[in-house]
Amino acid sequence: MPVEIPTPIVLSLAVIGLIYISAKILSYLRKFGPKGSWAVITGASDGIGKEFALQLASKGFNVVLVSRTQSKLEALAKDIESRHAGIRSKILAMDFAKDSDEDYGRLTALVDGLDVAILVNNVGKSHDIPVPFLHTSIQEMSDIITINCVGTLKVTQIIAPGMVQHRRGLILTMGSFGGLLPSPLLATYSGSKAFLQQWSTALGSELKPHGIQVELILSYLVTSSMSKIRRPSMLIPSPKNFVRVALGKIGRSGGAQGIAYTSTPYWSHGIFHWALATFVGLSNAFVVDRNKVMHESIRRRALRKQEREGKKHL
Template sequence: MACYDCLGRTVWYSFLVWFLFKVIRLVYTNLLAPTFGLGVKWRPGPDSWAVVTGSTDGIGLEYGKQLANKGYNLLLISRTQSKLETVADSIKNDCPKARKVETLAFDFSSTDYTKIEEKINSLYGTIDVLVNNVGISYSYPDFFTKLESSTIDNLININIISVTKMTHLILPKMEAARRGIIINISSYAGSLPTPLLAVYSATKVYVDYLSRSLQLEYLNKGITIQSVLPAFVATTMSRMRPSITTPTPKAFVRSSLSTVGLETRTYGFWAHKLYGCITDFANCIAPSEDFMSKISMNTLEATRKRAYKKYNKKDD
């Protein structure tokens, strides 16, 4: 009996130490370190560029605005030229430190990056920051066999190929300059298997693992590579309203940028970090594998049924 008591106390104390470490880290990366200016040193100049993909709305647009306010020149890449022009004008008017803002219309469902390569090579100066933000999800949760082939192709091309190709184009320039920051937007759905969003979840795991692997490869070459795994943010894609746990894009990006140089893998926002801690802990102590994924399955199944009803689709 004493042995069981000893084991119980050991488990309990281990949990307390783990939880305390997580809280200290949360306070440090979200409050103390940003307050004292720790983390990466942003060094924008007249010839320094930040490249942002998926930059006409939501998180991508905010990264563009906040990097412009740091003093970087911007190259904004998204699908629709008219939206790009509107965003560029808005940044020039609303961001007092904005320098040059250039745009390039490109559909990331394509795998021919010649147009982007030519544009990047035409920029005068150095590319100091790359934000790989462009991405798509499902219209609504569904079973894998219900997905159109074109949907799968687009998920792979836009979520996986884009981050790989953009990084492969720009990283050599950063390596030659021995400085640079790459921010890759993954997703909380990439932190655990997410049924009914299986392909989306898998593409975001790729983004996370690629980022973390490259960070270790280029750690000693003056380059910072960060994987960001946001949960719900109040964007057009999520169709959610702001709340204490669902930040606006502005609040999320401000918080996330403050972690660059402090966290190579981050959920970006304090509430999302708590989600990550809860997920890790629940999966650790749960008697069954993928405990949190099974909970997600139940939640997303209800969402799928509502979508089927909304679109008058037959539920087999």
């Protein structure tokens, strides 16, 4: 008969394991900057960005929080400082879609003189619902490219020179399976993430001699407002679990299948990536067509929902 381990022992072992993993994460992150150095997180007020801010603060990093909504940033900064004595926060409300020189000037002034050890390029935008490219509005196309691509590049140009000066640093950029798999009905978003994949890999090679580690973090489905998935499951993590795993695997490619300066840290995402790359091919016509069918179905459901909600307001 199987031996039943008492629940208190199981819980104790889980706690010990969590402490051990946390200690390993902390010791690794410290190579990028001493206690009291800073982490800059874009798209910090919700989801994955918020979790990066919370978890990096818990590791002893001061945080610069950049996102669109002032009230959310203020609430997050207050939460972080109340949880972690001695941790400081700075906030900047900016709308990356506006591509405002004044906003980037304010960011430059905000980080001036700070020892920024970690940059998390998390800000991003997808399509409101899957949409054929020829029906995509000019505004939506512009916003996606401006936020995902231009914003990420400009923030990195502001932050990275300080890392070069200190000869250490970590630059994490949130990628997506949409950048790996050509995604019909999400064509502009898919292209923007593919751009970030190539840019981040090239940047990793450029900055490596300066002691800076660059990593693009690939994710598939995570519960978030962007994915519109609300409940986590065994295969779909919450932002909290995803970020914890991602920070624990910095420097390891996971399931990224040999793509330089890239990781697929969450286990189910890594298996999916491996299976596609090994048995099918990431740009295989069958995969692209199945992706198209899936997004067409999502679009039909979204349009029906919009129609129902529109009738409610008549």
